[in-house]
Amino acid sequence: MSIPIVYTLPTCPACLKLKEDWTAEGKAFEERMVSESQAFLEEALVHGDMVPITVYPDGRAEVGYKRMIG
Numbered sequence: 001m002s003i004p005i006v007y008t009l010p011t012c013p014a015c016l017k018l019k020e021d022w023t024a025e026g027k028a029f030e031e032r033m034v035s036e037s038q039a040f041l042e043e044a045l046v047h048g049d050m051v052p053i054t055v056y057p058d059g060r061a062e063v064g065y066k067r068m069i070g
Contacts, residue, residue: 002057003028003029003030003057004027004028004029004030004054004055004056004057005029005030005032005054005055006018006019006022006029006030006031006032006052006053006054006055007032007033007034007040007043007044007047007051007052007053007054007055008031008032008033008034008051008052009033009034009035009051010033010035012051012052014051014052014064014065015051015052015065017065017067018052018054018065018067019031021067029054032044034051047061047063048061048063050063050064052064052065
């Protein structure tokens with residue numbers, strides 16, 4: 001994995017904001033919608049039970065999106 005993987009749901013405001021911000025900033029990422037794939041859901045649940053979940057190339061995972069606060 002050379003770019004972050006972002007696990008999302010289509011109705012999640014934080015997911016939409018993360019995708020909007022990162023796209024505007026030109027950040028590359030792979031989106032995996034957990035509602036469309038049981039495999040994606042199972043992968044995401046290893047890291048947490050709230051989306052967005054971002055898994056970075058070094059294996060570090062971040063749950064939620066901090067820019068949504070405030």
